[in-house]
Amino acid sequence: MSASVSTTSVSPLTAVPSTIAAVDLAALTFNLRQARQRLPPGCEILAVVKADAYGHGALAITKALAQQGVARFGVATIQEGAELRDAGIQAHVLVMGALPPSQFADLLDYSLTPVIYDPALATDLAARLGTRPTPYPVHLKVDTGMGRLGLTSEQVLPLLQSPVFRGPLRLEGLMTHLADADNSDPAYTRTQIGRFQAILAQVKNAGLPVPLAHAANSAAILGHPAAHFNAARPGIMLYGYSTAPQGGPAVPLKPILALRSRIAQVRSLASGDSVSYNRSFIASRPSKVAVLPIGYADGYSRALSNRGQVLVQGRRCPVVGRVCMDMTLVDVTDLPTVRPGDDAVLIGRQGEEEILATDLAAWSGTIPYEVLCGIGPRVLRVYS
Ligand SMILES: Cc1ncc(COP(=O)(O)O)c(C=O)c1O
Structure with missing residues (x-):
């Protein structure tokens, strides 16, 4: 089946936006x-x-x-x-x-x-x-x-x-x-x-x-x-999420949604520089931070500030600073070749790593239902 975009988007776009929810x-x-x-x-x-x-x-x-x-x-x-x-x-x-x-x-x-x-x-x-x-x-x-x-x-x-x-x-x-x-x-x-x-x-x-x-x-x-x-x-x-009582047989379910974005900018920080509102993250070493065009208005909870992880180049990278309404910042210091336009996976698999809605739920003190329901209407759903 070929990929198709949601019919609920308001205007015909010529390109798929950076942040999408891909549904399998x-x-x-x-x-x-x-x-x-x-x-x-x-x-x-x-x-x-x-x-x-x-x-x-x-x-x-x-x-x-x-x-x-x-x-x-x-x-x-x-x-x-x-x-x-x-x-x-x-x-x-x-x-x-x-x-x-x-x-x-x-x-x-x-x-x-x-x-x-x-x-x-x-x-x-x-x-x-x-x-x-x-x-x-x-x-x-x-x-x-x-x-x-x-x-x-x-x-x-x-x-x-x-x-x-x-x-x-x-x-x-x-x-x-x-x-x-x-x-x-x-x-x-x-x-x-x-x-x-x-x-x-x-x-x-x-x-x-x-x-x-x-x-x-x-x-x-x-x-x-x-x-x-x-x-x-x-x-x-x-x-794709199991709520089976613990101790029962494992259930082979497949999470059907991946939440993806693309890096908008990679910024260099000197030791002591801060990022985002209220300066809740201060770099303890010279750092590189990737800016993702997704925020709490898209359902990426502000409770993930300094707690969440995002996959970039198949590696788990920590969310740093406050999640903003439209943007989230990720520490990519240990990935020297990261560039704007690179894929970032907020829910889903990349390489050997996988982040599930259950992980976001655990990091933000809620349940996967709320994480999934919370993905906002601004995020284009793409079906394949
Ligand atoms: C009345 C009712 N039935 C079924 C369901 C489905 O529950 P679940 O998503 O846990 O399968 C719900 C969800 O909350 C519900 O409110």
Whole structure:
């Protein structure tokens, strides 16, 4: 497959900019296969592409996964769902986040599937639907221990037996979300799964069909087979990062995104010279510093100041001084042949070395999700 640039850039550029996020769609397919191999036959994938597919570009990722047979996608907001529809995506799109009644019109116009997390939401949506000939599909979310959006266990059956589900609404899926599936202690996840199984049994015993039941995020796909049911919601593992509980089998996932830049300038410092705001780095020897055109406005966190590393000529070079809004400085003193225009890798492989989003997360005190989601819209996504 040849490389292509994101269609979201505002104007047609004649050259690829210095700082790009290169996304490997073959690696995405590989990771999808890893998820499928761990799920029971027939288990549907509901790929989580919210937050611009964790920063990878929701349109390209959704299209690539749809080509691989994925028929369901999860987003957080109506806006995210509408963007998929506007780009011609016809697959099922589940809106998993907050849904204010003021957005019902958009929900229906864009044929998005809501997650109902409050009985009042079902009543309001039913009233809005009026007397349509076909009931509107919805998923019910039950809170089994995440403590976030969701119906209580006691609310599920009465709601499904209420008039709103005898006309306006149709149950397409029953779901829950796991709070602790990446913990090496499985106890809490087992409790949540047990609660979900009990609710499922209650609904089925009442003679109500549940076409889809889903609970598993990536960690549960990898570490909790009891959470698999007949659909699963992988997110981070599709993008190549494992949150499998420690101690389980290693998972051969491939990170699909590389964050690259090119050196804009190489500067010489005398011993005692400082760089960047507030002079937080002062050279202790005659030094060379490479200026990279990427900063915290691009998602390269300011918390990486004097902590991060960048690959240049296959070697790990320390970030020196404060990361700026648009620029980052790297100590390349030990690389005498470095020139402007040379490649620098902030996430990804160069030579024998590799920097992962997990490394940036560790250096900056966060999780790889936030590192990936944080890569800003100014960074051009390039797909191959
Ligand atoms: C409701 C829901 N399901 C599934 C996922 C996917 O989780 P992960 O990326 O850990 O696989 C998320 C992500 O936060 C989520 O909010």
